[in-house]
Amino acid sequence: MPQPIYMDNQATTPMDPRVLEAMLPYFNEHFGNAASRNHPFGWTAEEAVDTARSQIAQAIGAKPKEIIFTSGATESDNLAIKGVAEFYKDKGNHVITCVTEHKAVLDSCKALERAGKAEVTYLPVDQYGMVSPDDVASAITDNTVLISIMAANNEIGTLHPVREIGRIAKDRGVLFHCDATQGVGKIPMDVGQDGIDLLSLSAHKLYGPKGCGALYVRARGPRVRLTPIIDGGGHERGMRSGTLNVPGIVGFGKACQLAVQELETEAAKLIGLRTRLHDGITGELEEVYLNGHPTQRLPGNLNLSFSYVEGESLLMGINKDVALSSGSACTSATLEPSYVLKALGVGEELAHTSIRFGLGRFNTEAEVDIVAKRIVEVVQRLRDLSPLYEMAKEGIDLKSVQWKTA
Numbered sequence: 001m002p003q004p005i006y007m008d009n010q011a012t013t014p015m016d017p018r019v020l021e022a023m024l025p026y027f028n029e030h031f032g033n034a035a036s037r038n039h040p041f042g043w044t045a046e047e048a049v050d051t052a053r054s055q056i057a058q059a060i061g062a063k064p065k066e067i068i069f070t071s072g073a074t075e076s077d078n079l080a081i082k083g084v085a086e087f088y089k090d091k092g093n094h095v096i097t098c099v100t101e102h103k104a105v106l107d108s109c110k111a112l113e114r115a116g117k118a119e120v121t122y123l124p125v126d127q128y129g130m131v132s133p134d135d136v137a138s139a140i141t142d143n144t145v146l147i148s149i150m151a152a153n154n155e156i157g158t159l160h161p162v163r164e165i166g167r168i169a170k171d172r173g174v175l176f177h178c179d180a181t182q183g184v185g186k187i188p189m190d191v192g193q194d195g196i197d198l199l200s201l202s203a204h205k206l207y208g209p210k211g212c213g214a215l216y217v218r219a220r221g222p223r224v225r226l227t228p229i230i231d232g233g234g235h236e237r238g239m240r241s242g243t244l245n246v247p248g249i250v251g252f253g254k255a256c257q258l259a260v261q262e263l264e265t266e267a268a269k270l271i272g273l274r275t276r277l278h279d280g281i282t283g284e285l286e287e288v289y290l291n292g293h294p295t296q297r298l299p300g301n302l303n304l305s306f307s308y309v310e311g312e313s314l315l316m317g318i319n320k321d322v323a324l325s326s327g328s329a330c331t332s333a334t335l336e337p338s339y340v341l342k343a344l345g346v347g348e349e350l351a352h353t354s355i356r357f358g359l360g361r362f363n364t365e366a367e368v369d370i371v372a373k374r375i376v377e378v379v380q381r382l383r384d385l386s387p388l389y390e391m392a393k394e395g396i397d398l399k400s401v402q403w404k405t406a
């Protein structure tokens with residue numbers, strides 16, 4: 001069976017061959033433990049980790065020692081939120097976040113609430129999924145120790161006004177954590193200019209390996225402290241014990257270096273592909289709605305709702321040809337419509353018809369054309385089978401229909 005076209009790059013990205021090439025020697029030839037100080041095996045591993053640390057730091061305008069390696073952004077989010085709440089508990093116990101954050105952030109906040117360790121404000125978003133800096137400012141109290149707002153949403157691609165939030169956090173003396181897993185390497189990110197104190201990122205969302213992430217922890221102005229969530233040998237300045245995943249880290253570093261080098265050209269290419277896909281679909285189909293912000297969005301993200309079509313049926317109709325996601329990868333196991341779309345005020349019905357197209361580095365115009373054509377065919381076929389669509393076309397106002405219930 002031929003592989004379908006991969007267009008789910010917000011769930012994960014394929015590894016760049018240049019990343020794999022950089023990693024390979026560190027599986028067998030240079031297998032040392034980066035914490036072994038007494039022999040060349042350890043030194044070689046440590047040197048490779050140092051290089052990667054610099055590459056990752058450079059990608060976000062940080063210093064190498066401010067990068068703490070983790071198993072991925074889920075762990076980084078947990079460490080940032082729980083670590084700050086615990087360490088600063090004598091200063092305050094209030095955390096501010098937003099309803100459309102990734103589950104790694106939301107569930108970390110909920111865990112703190114359940115344990116009686118924090119009070120959390122979940123800020124709403126506007127119709128485009130954007131949080132308002134004014135709302136952030138007015139939510140801050142004398143008790144607030146942390147603001148956690150993501151850079152770019154993984155479902156709808158909306159970019160939050162990170163720099164403005166960073167400025168507010170600085171003015172009020174509150175720490176600012178940013179889950180930038182979808183942002184780093186896709187949009188310019190700079191912890192200095194953006195006023196970010198803690199930043200989560202993950203290798204597998206930027207063409208690196210899975211199971212490898214990092215947390216940036218500001219060292220000066222202010223120096224951020226954390227209570228670790230994993231105890232052990234005191235690696236990573238005591239914030240995250242555990243033997244480092246050297247090949248993964250080498251790949252992570254290389255992936256960051258490439259992503260930043262190619263950021264501008266890649267963003268321009270992806271915006272071109274996204275526009276082509278959008279126009280290819282909406283040129284042929286009526287009643288297709290864009291979810292998320294029209295311009296302030298990730299270059300590679302297109303999230304569309306198709307009236308009168310069930311998202312799952314649409315995916316079933318095309319999943320031999322193209323790999324896409326309905327709503328979010330994390331919620332697609334359930335039939336609940338996405339909590340992110342709900343937060344935007346998208347109606348239950350349209351939320352059920354949403355598809356996320358995640359374009360990435362290796363997608364081509366030819367692939368976009370195939371996907372647009374297939375989507376149009378399948379949506380037309382499903383609509384032809386839909387009595388609701390037929391009624392709507394005949395001009396019957398569906399809201400006025402008296403439905404018979406059994």
Ligand SMILES: *Cc1c(COP(=O)(O)O)cnc(C)c1O
Nearest residue numbers: 072073074102104154181182202
């Ligand atoms: C993928 C993702 C995560 C989780 O990252 P992992 O490395 O897979 O644990 C967290 N936040 C956002 C916004 C993501 O897109």
